[in-house]
Every structure is written in structure tokens, then in C-alpha cells.
Amino acid sequence: MSGLPYLDADAVARLVPAARAVQLLEDALRAGLDPEETPRRPVVELPAGQLLLMPAAFGRYAGVKAATVAPGNAARGLPRIQGTYLLYDGETLTPLAAMDGIALTSLRTPAVSALAVRHLAAPGAGDLVVFGTGPQAWGHVLAFGEVRPLRRVTVVGRDPARAEAFAARCAALGLETAALTARPQEPGSPARVTDEVAEAVREADLIACCTTAREPLFPGGLVRDGATVVAIGSHEPDARELDGDLVARSTVVVEARTAALAEAGDVVIPISHGTITTHHLAGDLADLVAGRVAAGAGPRVFKGTGMAWEDLVVAAAAYEAWHGET
Known part of the structure; x- marks a missing residue:
């Protein structure tokens, strides 16, 4: 297999069911993840809306979501929030995978x-x-x-x-x-x-x-x-x-x-x-x-x-x- 693997919306939803996501978040907090230490996300104002960059690191991984918020998209029949996630190895910062940011947001929130x-x-x-x-x-x-x-x-x-x-x-x-x-x-x-x-x-x-x-x-x-x-x-x-x-x-x-x-x-x-x-x-x-x-x-x-x-x-x-x- 060559190239960076991409997990689409169907794959994200299939791989992490809702109940599993709830438990994963609780387990991370019980393992010592401190939400207060998460880096603040930069919010960049754009003509069509906003660009949000959301970086984090914990355990064996690091990652960043580039999310966009476009209020005018509803009239176009497009999602208001879109984005892509990049996952990295926490030690080497080698890219591991990209995935659908909308699916990730729709699951984790x-x-x-x-x-x-x-x-x-x-x-x-x-x-x-x-x-x-x-x-x-x-x-x-x-x-x-x-x-x-x-x-x-x-x-x-x-x-x-x-x-x-x-x-x-x-x-x-x-x-x-x-x-x-x-x-x-x-x-x-x-x-x-x-x-x-x-x-x-x-x-x-x-x-x-x-x-x-x-x-x-x-x-x-x-x-x-x-x-x-x-x-x-x-x-x-x-x-x-x-x-x-x-x-x-x-x-x-x-x-x-x-x-x-x-x-x-x-x-x-x-x-x-x-x-x-x-x-x-x-x-x-x-x-x-x-x-x-x-x-x-x-x-x-x-x-x-x-x-x-x-x-x-x-x-x-x-x-x-x-x-x-x-």
C-alpha cells in the first residue's frame, strides 16, 4: 500500500460506533488527559466564514483538524461545517492517516x-x-x-x-x-x-x-x-x-x-x-x-x-x- 491512507465518512462511523466513542473519551480523561492543557485553536476570519485549526497531542499520537465554518453553505445545499483531519505518530510526527473531518466532528461532539x-x-x-x-x-x-x-x-x-x-x-x-x-x-x-x-x-x-x-x-x-x-x-x-x-x-x-x-x-x-x-x-x-x-x-x-x-x-x-x- 502506498500513499497516506484516507478514512472516509463511512469508515469513521463504522470503525468507531457512538458508544465506543463515549467510552474512549472517558478512558482518556481517566488516564490523565487534562482538557485545560489542550492548545487554543486559532480562528481565522475569511470572506466566506471561518477557518479553525485544532491541534492536540496525547499518548502515542498527535493530530490537527482543519475545519471550516461557512454560514452561506446552507443556501447552497452544502454542509455548514467541513474539514479534514491529519493524524501523526506522536514520537516522530510522521503522518499516519487523513480522515473525513465532518464525520469525526459529527461523531465526537x-x-x-x-x-x-x-x-x-x-x-x-x-x-x-x-x-x-x-x-x-x-x-x-x-x-x-x-x-x-x-x-x-x-x-x-x-x-x-x-x-x-x-x-x-x-x-x-x-x-x-x-x-x-x-x-x-x-x-x-x-x-x-x-x-x-x-x-x-x-x-x-x-x-x-x-x-x-x-x-x-x-x-x-x-x-x-x-x-x-x-x-x-x-x-x-x-x-x-x-x-x-x-x-x-x-x-x-x-x-x-x-x-x-x-x-x-x-x-x-x-x-x-x-x-x-x-x-x-x-x-x-x-x-x-x-x-x-x-x-x-x-x-x-x-x-x-x-x-x-x-x-x-x-x-x-x-x-x-x-x-x-x-
């Missing part, structure tokens, strides 16, 4: 969220509300189903047809489903939702926010105590899916404090408004897995922005599984 849910949510949590109808929303349904006994999924989307199609996919998994339409949020205005969405949020055990929204998706006061909310749609300090009321009421866990305080608008904006302080963050993923986070009586929130160590852990596992087949 829900796996990270599911890892947080595994340690934050009540054992019987089974009523899920998903905001969003894209690949990340679908990935979160599948990943959450690996760590909690999902019974019902309510999808909230801007496009009724897409929400209905998403609900049909969930129904094919044997889940009870409902499809609701989101109310567009006006910049700077308090979040407003329909009565049906409000009721779904009130009853939910789990809420996954997987959107491109820049303003809160729903009033935080709707979320009941003990519910777990995951927000992964934003990696910018001036965009958020959750309001300050919810964040202030909740036990808040982040991937890494350094990353959250630089990139997570769901945290940065309440701090800038004086709603919370940096001390409000209960811990990062390593703290959570190690049992160093004590959940309070209110809701639990996990805010993710996506980090390079997560890509590396899953990419290395995909490569090792591929190598074992060849």
Missing part, C-alpha cells in the same frame, strides 16, 4: 455530550427535547440513547417539514416523537416560544441545543430542577443558546474552563452582565468524570464548544481499528 449526560443526568432520564434538525441533532439522539433509556424525542426546528422528517427518523428507532416549530428569536429580545414548545421544555429530562442560534432558544425558567441541558451550537463569545437565568440556576460543567471563558457565549455573556462569576463553573469534563462535581438542586448544564483533544482520541481509535483490519 455527541459523544462528548453523552459523556456529560452519563455523569449529570438522572439514571431514568428518557424524555428528550432536541433543538435543531441537522447532523448534530441526530447524532445527539443516537449518542444519548447509548447512555440513557430514551423513550420520547420532541424535535423543535424552524422548518416544519424538516422537523417532521427528523421525528420520523426517531420514530423508526422505536421512540415516541413530536415535531414542533420554533419561533424566530429577535436579536437582543428575551426568548419567546410557543405554548407547545414551552410545555415540552418543562417536561423534559434532557434538552439538547444543536443550533446556529445567536440568541437564547427558550426562557431558562421553563427548565425544571434536575433536568440536564446540553448546549453545543456556538463556539463564539457573543453567541449563545441558553439565557443567563438558566445558567445562574444550574450546576454548570464545561469541556475546559480556559476554552469556555474564551469561546462560550453561554458562559461569557452572563459573566459580562454580572449574572454569574467565573467561580460559578462547577468543573470541567475531567472533574466530572473523576467525581469532583457535586450537582445542586437545580438544573444541570453542559456547555461544549468542541476541543481538539476529543478529535484526537476518536481519530486515533479509528486509525487503530482500520490498521487492525488491513
Whole structure:
């Protein structure tokens, strides 16, 4: 075999199932991986969007993902987020493989969220509300189903047809489903939702926010105590899916404090408004897995922005599984 092997989307998904990805991330954290030591990713502004470079090293491997975010791609029928991953030998830095960056992102992000849910949510949590109808929303349904006994999924989307199609996919998994339409949020205005969405949020055990929204998706006061909310749609300090009321009421866990305080608008904006302080963050993923986070009586929130160590852990596992087949 000659040339650098390339693992396409189908190969990545086949080589590392969702449940395996969740466990790999937990194992890495238990083995001493410190999310706080992950290098900050450069974000380069481009005419069409952004270029993100995400390097990391751990154990026997190093790697970097070159990801692009192009907001205008939706109108072209193209993915908003694209990218390529390069995996290297950790000692020699010899290139080992390239792989589909979209597939890697679509796998590791829900796996990270599911890892947080595994340690934050009540054992019987089974009523899920998903905001969003894209690949990340679908990935979160599948990943959450690996760590909690999902019974019902309510999808909230801007496009009724897409929400209905998403609900049909969930129904094919044997889940009870409902499809609701989101109310567009006006910049700077308090979040407003329909009565049906409000009721779904009130009853939910789990809420996954997987959107491109820049303003809160729903009033935080709707979320009941003990519910777990995951927000992964934003990696910018001036965009958020959750309001300050919810964040202030909740036990808040982040991937890494350094990353959250630089990139997570769901945290940065309440701090800038004086709603919370940096001390409000209960811990990062390593703290959570190690049992160093004590959940309070209110809701639990996990805010993710996506980090390079997560890509590396899953990419290395995909490569090792591929190598074992060849």
C-alpha cells in the first residue's frame, strides 16, 4: 500500500460506533488527559466564514483538524461545517492517516455530550427535547440513547417539514416523537416560544441545543430542577443558546474552563452582565468524570464548544481499528 491512507465518512462511523466513542473519551480523561492543557485553536476570519485549526497531542499520537465554518453553505445545499483531519505518530510526527473531518466532528461532539449526560443526568432520564434538525441533532439522539433509556424525542426546528422528517427518523428507532416549530428569536429580545414548545421544555429530562442560534432558544425558567441541558451550537463569545437565568440556576460543567471563558457565549455573556462569576463553573469534563462535581438542586448544564483533544482520541481509535483490519 502506498500513499497516506484516507478514512472516509463511512469508515469513521463504522470503525468507531457512538458508544465506543463515549467510552474512549472517558478512558482518556481517566488516564490523565487534562482538557485545560489542550492548545487554543486559532480562528481565522475569511470572506466566506471561518477557518479553525485544532491541534492536540496525547499518548502515542498527535493530530490537527482543519475545519471550516461557512454560514452561506446552507443556501447552497452544502454542509455548514467541513474539514479534514491529519493524524501523526506522536514520537516522530510522521503522518499516519487523513480522515473525513465532518464525520469525526459529527461523531465526537455527541459523544462528548453523552459523556456529560452519563455523569449529570438522572439514571431514568428518557424524555428528550432536541433543538435543531441537522447532523448534530441526530447524532445527539443516537449518542444519548447509548447512555440513557430514551423513550420520547420532541424535535423543535424552524422548518416544519424538516422537523417532521427528523421525528420520523426517531420514530423508526422505536421512540415516541413530536415535531414542533420554533419561533424566530429577535436579536437582543428575551426568548419567546410557543405554548407547545414551552410545555415540552418543562417536561423534559434532557434538552439538547444543536443550533446556529445567536440568541437564547427558550426562557431558562421553563427548565425544571434536575433536568440536564446540553448546549453545543456556538463556539463564539457573543453567541449563545441558553439565557443567563438558566445558567445562574444550574450546576454548570464545561469541556475546559480556559476554552469556555474564551469561546462560550453561554458562559461569557452572563459573566459580562454580572449574572454569574467565573467561580460559578462547577468543573470541567475531567472533574466530572473523576467525581469532583457535586450537582445542586437545580438544573444541570453542559456547555461544549468542541476541543481538539476529543478529535484526537476518536481519530486515533479509528486509525487503530482500520490498521487492525488491513
